[in-house]
Amino acid sequence: MADDDRLTGEAAMRELALDLLRDLPCGIAVSDPDGNLSYVNQTLADWLGPGVTDLGGRPQLSSLLTVPGRIFLQTHVMPMLRIQGFAREIACQLLRDGGPPLQVLLNAVLRKDAHGQPVRIDYSIFDASERSIYESQLRRARQEAEELAAIVRSSPNAILRVAGDGSVQAWNAGAEAHFGVGGAEALGRPVEELVALPATPHWFTTRSGAEETAFEARHGNGCEYEVTIAPIDRAAKDGPDYSVIFRDVTDRKNAERHLRLMVREMDHRVKNTLTVVNAIARQTLSSEQNKPFLERLLALTRAHDALTEAHWDVVDLRLLLEMIQAEAGGADRFSFSGPPVTLQPRQMTSLSMIFHELTTNALKYGSLSDGQGRIDTRHFFEGGDRPNRLIFEWVETGGPPVARVPGKSGFGSRMIRLLVQSEFAGAVETEYDAAGLRYRLTLNFPDAAN
Amino acid sequence: MTTDILRRNNVTVSGAGDRPMLFAHGFGCDQSMWQFVAPEFARDHKVVLYDLTGAGNSDLEAYDRQRYATLDGHADDILAICEALNLKDTILVGHSVSASSSVLAANARPDLFSRLILVSPSPCFLNTGDYRGGFSREELDGLLQVMDENYLGWARQMAPNIAGQAGGGPAADRLTQSFCRTDPDIASHFARVTFLSDHRDDLARLRVPALALHCDDDPIAPMTVAGWLKDNMPAATVSVMQVTGHCPHLVAPEETVREIRRYLDGG
Structure with a gap:
């Protein structure tokens, strides 16, 4: 009776153990000491697929692995089993029947008999596909971080991380070189103390x-820096840290200063020259002759003044047109x-010379010569995908009747044509309409980004 | 210099005999690979073991990627150890890739060596032309990529896992840590050198008498390699053992010792 109970208990335990073994969430396998498999549990069989579960041919464990795993099994795992057990x-990766290899972690134990002779190897194999995805993400993130770190490390700019309270959290080699304080020494200290900007x-x-x-600022070391302060992770609970970057712009600032000096000097010289030309004209020409000349010279001087004001940088056409408007007597x-x-x-x-000629002509003979007429201009770009041809139309109305002077072309018209051709590779059309003169200028802007 | 290289390569000398027997382990392990075989020879030989530069307890700092870009660097190490210990008439035993390094050393200084024992040698792992080294270029590239990605995480991952392993006493710990210690970058570099080099010409040129021990069921060096050795290495006696795996000195130490003794006694 007691024996029967025990037997029943053993049989039940045995059945329980087999059930557990079969359904464990990890693969279990057993092989002889050479790696010839004699048992795989259901989980492992399911992973491998139907083609591999038939153990009639007693496959080798290594035949279930991809090549790298196979090599490692022989060069590392088998030696480890023999030496440390x-x-x-x-x-490693398990080959699967009809599917991509499965990333697994393999554990193995070498079992020995009473005489110390190896008798079998037991394997437990865990699905590591999720872990392997996580690891590859980690590896990628680490690689990106390392690349970024390398950029920061080797940057000639001083790059810092500063906490909201102004204490330095990171200090690259560039900062070390610019401000003469080592990284370890700088950490935790107030940034305004380490980088003193006197102003x-x-x-x-x-x-x-x-x-x-x-902003730009001069440092006590004599260098001028362009300083950028940007919050890192604005959403941080206890306020963001800041990236602070110092770019040495000393050379650029010096160049700018030099350029400003040159421009100022050039302005003086041009103005002096124009004044001298003015004086020569007054002394050389009769007052009747010098009037149009001096007016043209004045137009040139005004254009020059406008450019000086704009620091010899680009200006907009509008500026010129406003100057004419003032000369013509306003928007009316x-x-x-x-x-x-x-x-x-x-x-x-x-263009200022061209407009001067047109305006002067209108004031003398055209629509501005009495109190009635007016001038309307409009301009627009045309020409394909990247319009770079400016059409400028000048329409006079309400003035005295236009008297056409065929065959005669004054100095003004010749100058306009010359300037339009040489500066804009363009053309001028003049229309002697009874209602007033019309000009149509075609001006090419080859580099126009307009 | 003498003590430098002995320390650098963790050279150990033991045994009661005069005749030197120098053992060079293969890819992925260290000198403890010889622990079932070397003691058998210690009673009548001077047994010299060492760790390849970059493996085991060698000085990893000494692993110069230029010097070890080919097996010549490892062959030079063998010669330097012979010189440091003033070894003469040496029996040089090399496993796997170190079988090739041993041949390079013996070709450079045939006067230093009386016999070579090549355990599971493979002059070239790559299938090339009619030659069947066992692996396609794609398969080896796959291996090297896995190593570059450090996926198997060998080396560093292994050692901490010993803790808690039943039966792992202090001795086992020491053994394991040494045995598994490899810098992953070095392992990756050495794998490249090991699996992409082709030393068939060097093996064919060998003049020092040699025994090539081959396992008949070796997933790394297939029987086609043993066939090539028989046909192309006039200096070598090729002996095929009925053993599974690439490390007969570990899985069948008695048979391995017997084969080596028989060869040495016969020669």
Whole structure:
């Protein structure tokens, strides 16, 4: 009776153990010491697929692995089993019947008999596909972080991470070189103390904020820096840290200063020259002759003044048209419409001379010569996908009847044509309409970004 | 210099005999690979074991990627150890890739060696032309890529896992840590050198008498390699053992010792 109970208990335990073994969520396999498999549990059989579960041919464990795993099994795992009796968490890939390889972690234990002779190897195999995805993401993230870190490390700019309270959290080699303080020494210290900007002692406290900000400042070391302060991770609970970047712009600032000096000097010389030319004309020509000349010279001087004001940078056509409007007597007498047109200094000078001639002519003989008439201009771009041809139309109305003077071309018209051709590779059309003169200028802007 | 290289390569000398027997382990392990075989020879030989530079307890700092870009660097190490210990008439035993390094050393200084024992040698792992080394280029590239990605995480991952393993006493710990210690970058570099080199010409040129021990069921060096050795290595006696695996000195140490003794006694 008692024996029967025990037997029943053993049989039940045995059945229970077999059930557990079959359904364990990990693969279990057993092989002889050479790796010839004698048992695989259901989980492992399911992973491998139907083609592999038939163990009639006693497959080798290594035949279930991809080549790298096979090589490692022979060069590492088998030696480990022989020398230390076990191998743990070997990452490898199981070949699957009709599917991509399965990433697994393999554990193995070598069992020995009473005489110390190896008798079998037991394997437990865990599905590591999720872990392997996580690991590859981790590896990628680490690689990206390392690349970024390398960029920061090797940057010639001083790049810092500063906490909201102004203490330095990171300090790259560039910062070390610029400010003469080593990385370890700088950590935790107030950034305004480490980087003193005499003109703005509280530069970090006053400028760090929710938005990125940039400014230029001179450092006690004599260098000038472009400083950018930008919050890192605005959503951080206890306020963001800031990336602070110092770019040495000393050379650029020196170049700018030099350029400003040159421009100022050139302005003086041009003005002096124009004054001298003016004086020569007054002394050389009769007053009747010198009047149109001096007016033209004045137009040139005004164009030059406008350019000086714009620091010899580009100006918009609008500026010129406003000058004519003032000369013509206001918006009642002169109107203009059209898109912005960026003029280089030379184009500006040429156009101002052209407009001076047209305006002078209108004041003398055209629609502005009495109190009635007016001038309306409009301009627009045309020409394909990247319109770079500016059409400028000048329409006079309400003035005295136009008397056409065939065959005669004055100095003004010749100058206009010359300037339009040489500066804009363009053309001028003149229409002697009874209602008033009309001009149509075709001006090419080959580099137009308009 | 002498003590430097002995320390650098963790050279150990033992045994009661005069005749030197120098053992070079293969890819992925260290000198403990010889622990079932070397003691058998210690009673009548001077047994010299060492760790390849970059493996086991060698000085990893000494692993110069230029010097070890080919097996010549490892062959030079063998010669340097012979010189440091003033070894003469040496029996040089090399496993797997170190069988090739041993041949390079013996070709450079045939006067230093009386016999070579090549355990599971493979002059070239790559299938090339009619030659069947066992692996296609794609398969080896796959292996090297896996190593570059450090996926198997060998080396560093292994050692901490010993903790808690039943039966792992202090001795086992020491053994395991040494045995498994490899820098993954070095392992990856050495794998490239091991699996992509072709030393068939060097093996064919060998003049020092040699025994090539081959396992008949070796997933790394298939029987086609043993066939090539028979046909192309006039200096070698090729002996095929009925053993599964690539490491007969571990899985069948008695038979391995018997084969080596028979060869040495016969020669």
